Amino acid sequence: MQPYEEPSSRLATRIIFLVAVIFSLFQIWMAAYHPLSSLVVRSIHVGFLLLLTFLLTAGQRGLWKPLDWGLGVLAFALAMYHWVFEADIIWRAGDPSTTDLVVGVVVIVLVFEAGRRLMGWALPTICGLFLAYALFGEYLPAPLHHRPYGFDQIIDHMFLGTEGIYGIPTYVSATYLFLFILLGSFLEQAGMVKLFTDFAMGTVGHQRGGPAKVSTVSSALMGTINGSGVANVVTTGQFTIPLMKRFGYRPEFAGAVEATASMGGQIMPPVMGAVAFIMAETLGVAYVEVVRAATVPALLYFATILWMVHLEAGKRNLHGLPKEECPNPWMAVRKHFYLLAPLVVLVFLLFTGYTPLFAGTVALGLTVVLILGVSAGKMIGPVGWRVLFWMLLGLAASAFFKYGIGAVFLLIGGLVVVNFFAKGGRDTLSLTVRGLESGARNALGVGVACVLVGTIIGTMTLTGLATTFARVIIEVAGQSLFLSLVLTMITCLILGMGIPTIPNYIITSSLVGPALLDLGVPLIVSHMFVFYFGIMADLTPPVALAAFAASAIAKAPALKIGVQCVRIAIAGFVVPYMAVYNPALLLQGDDWGEMGYMAFKALFAVCLWGAGSVGYLFQPMSWLSRAVATGAAASLVIASPISDSIGIGLGLAVLVWEWLRARAAGAGAKA
Template identity: 35%
Template sequence: MSKIRIEKVEDGFEEARRLAEEEEGIGRKPDGWQKYLIPTIAIAWSLFQLSLPKWLLIDSTYIRAIHLGFAITLVFLNYPLLKKPYFGLKYFAEHKKIPLLDMALALFAAYCALYLMIHYEELVTRYGSPSTMDIVIGLALVGVLLEAARRTIGPALPVIATCFIIYSFLGPYMPDLIAFKGTSLDRFVGQMTMSTEGIYGIPLDVSATIVFLFVLFGAMLDKAGAGHYFIQLALSLLGRFKGGPAKAAIMGSGLTGLVSGSSIANIVTTGTFTIPMMKKVGYPATKAAAVEVAASTDGQLAPPIMGAAAFIIAEYVNVPYIEVVKAAAVPAFASYAALFFISHIEASKLGIRGMPKSELPPFFKTLISGVHYLIPLAMLLYELIVVRHSPELAAFNAIMVMFVIMLVQEPFIAYKDKTPILPAFKQSIINILEALASGARNMVAVALATAAAGIIVGVVALGLGNLITEIIDVLSMGNVVLMLCITAFASLIIGMGLPTTATYIVMASLTAPAIVSVGGMQGFIVPLMAAHLFCFYFGILADDTPPVGLAAYAAAAIAKSPPIQTGIQGFMYDIRTAILPFMFIFNTDLILHNVFSWSQGILIFVMTCIGNFAFASATQGWFIARNRYWEIPLFLSVTFILMRPDQIAIWLGMPHDQRYWTYPIGLALYGVLYLMQRPRVSHDEAQVAAAAQQRRPVL
């Protein structure tokens, strides 16, 4: 029986790794000379990107074209036309070799992507009237880009982009509500492929100049073994507390999420350790997987990196990157604090204790064993926050530190173990090359997502912007709350089939300006930063939203739990994150808008955390004891008072600058709830303990 159970667990790990490999960009695994082709191109791409921050000075349009050229080449070499040989078409589903057709397609796609760079001076002079060749290559680029996006990230984005393309030509024939003047073929090609307003727009620029380096940095950390170190460090710190493995999963995933833009990769890195531990101490498989899903998904919220979208937000809002970090800090860390609280609640409900000290790694020994992983992270934070170098230069310098660490790590271990140093040095070189290849493969999906989303951005720029604002205004009937609900729902639906970055780009292009405009029509001022963060948050939450949340599938594969139930449970944990965007739209203190005092910022953060704790208690049915149904509105009232002191101040007739004096009302109500539940603690704990004793640990 135990052998069968071990085999099932290993099967789950393999399924999760398969999903992670798909996300990482590992499609084909060819044999012979072809197995070196994809890694060689990937390494060349990484070296090209590393040359940009310091010594290679070329026009930004050239950078975008070369970036897309590398990405689209890797797609056609790495991903077959079909995932499985449907109707016996094995040639189009080949995974062990690269067919000649795909090689030819890769070369043609690369030429289409580089056409703007090769003929740049001529194209600039005939932007308004493209030649026949310009039109043919432009349309071919749109076609191969959509096909590459389909192979990489699925059909959702290509389908949406195709609908926008069709709409751009059929606009004059649409019903009055959605009709617009449309476009000509010349103007469409010029916008999409001959300018920086479409495919080669801001999202692709950010992908090419900034995001690549951060993804590469994350790949190098992962290859060096930092993921395992983070989870061991988290276990040594938190493993002894109630529900310790869950809290360690949250901390480990948060640390990994600092430099990882992928929730699935985060789950595979940390979840393979934490999910079995959570099950061992008594968490049901579904809840163990859901905790990891919520922690890994929210890793993209955590400053300073926030996946890829933080840098795109900075470009769209036209503010320094550090302003995005400042705006995102309170909601992100309050969300993580509430997730720690939820893990404590679940442990209390299930009667789960911490792990024995004997089973945990010693803290100081663990800390020292991987302190070298913290050096490049500290370097990155220092460069971004203290010196305030550009994000690309900060990432470059941190990568250089990582190069040194990876170069000496293996020889140092060999020296300690008294084994030959030369083979260890060769292994270091191999690890660095594998990290360079892995970083480039990780970037393929991001590059294709930003380029394909650029089609939608380009169509909107053709004249749809005002029309979309009018449509959203009509649908929401001028109600700001309804407008936000529509935007949130659309983000969740679109995000089910798209990477977070693509979801954010699409929704930010369509709805962020509309949120600001419609709010202004109603006399309600919404900062542009708040509107963009709103779209970003719900794009992230789509990662664990059933029925398509891929993060839930990866965690469920490891835990051997039902994916849909895992996604639902993960979303229930993430509801505490879903309320934050609504709150910071109406109370911009939460994104530190016009807040310049450290003491004021800390006060806002603490109150936001407590308000989120109260909301978690309301949704999870437990505070220090099991909730009574009539206590739930009281917990929600605490949440509202602590997150919307401005509104409470209005109701009480207090001046806006005295709004923080309403905080004691929420704290007093929270204290009353504590005193009300205190007498029930012993009774509920006894019931939980009896139920826990009847359950056998799930191994």
């Protein structure tokens, strides 16, 4: 998402603030009570997204500022079209009126313009090509051609139903996604960033390469609540990147560690990123199944980064923070323990069968109750507020499950009144309102991307392009699964150089998923493969969004940071391939022994690949040892007993040989 400048006018700032707060309150109300039909909610959600986008970017593109504000108001007014004429639209389904077509064209154009303002030209251009395919694909040669479609059919499909811009991605953005972004915003405002950073510093800050490990651990923890890579970079990176530089890490390496670790937040349960919710809806599976499939790859991803920074620190003799300068991690948890309660409740509800929408609503309500309750309780001393905390926790839970969300709203209202008169309470109320405002802002980039890629999904459902593309891939790759996977990976990396993870995943999974399914790859496995490499794409030069975000903080060229990102994450490239060849790595199936073996094999392969890449284990490695370690890791990727035996045997030989060399060198140094 491209940055935007704050308006210079105080009145404009207040209006934007008010719109953002109303946007968040609307989404909470819809999540709690569902008073409107799904299509109407999606339409109004898109209206708010466009209104806020045009207000925030007003006058920054060489246009007259009132014109931008007028476009925002027009977009929001047209968002009411589905609500006002809902019954009429249903009655004339398949036969749109002239007014339907005019409104549809205007809204689609405004969506494209909002996408251009927030994300540049790449994504709108790709979406425009798909729309052009729907209009003119009948003139292409076989097998890419399709039957003719009228202009009215295309606008009807894209605007009036739930197959185009109001499709599954927009539904996810208007329901689960906004709530979880809002939850992360509240927790960040309440001090979760400091809690995670202090915990990371206290646990790994004093180890070899400690500052880089702090960056990795804190970004992994932040990923559990916000699921946004770029947001992680600019949040935790403000602290971790200067810290790494101060302890001897090169600026480009420090920026790359933060960028790589931050992008992993999108596959870090329980919240993960927006793609996880879209995947669950697309595949028609429970969200917890996506979480289950992502757990081991996420742990391996962060284990890869920790291992790479550990080896880099050993190679360059970089030490950690002095033990006495590191905070006590358990004191940090004790001080802010109440912030963990919503996460615990969220995980419990998700894993006991409740929907993400229900779980997110409960966790969000509980977060607000605890923030306001702790502020009010501090009037009666440190012991009093802890007692009040447990009372509020029990009261919120019992009120919700017995009387519904209305009781929680009533409880929040009472706490608002108490905080208004309590010492320091007004600051907490201000923090809460800022949480509403920042949540709406944080949802803009993701939300507009979801709406825009709806045109791609609409084109594929209308024309059958996904089936055509799958047939082409199978013809090119033959029956070679490995070649098909390589082509899929390259597609993800190339697309990701210009567009965010969400549209990258939607496009690639829609096009390639059917081809991999024909080759025997389960859908959830192929979708996770695409998801994983969609994340890697944001780290791959020349256009690496996470690297650009880290560049300003690290004061290093984004291209150099991108190169280092690929180097740090290179060991993680083996994990998706291993998951395809043996889905037990994604916890698919019931054989826990096989799952454990696959996790061990993947971790061993990552360790060998990392050592071969960095050229360091217990001491600097020879080129022969590096080549053998890399070959052993490659053997472990192939799912066959013979290759596993070769890989494990060669890997153990390298470990023993390097350990003996290091021991001999140590003995020689002592002598």
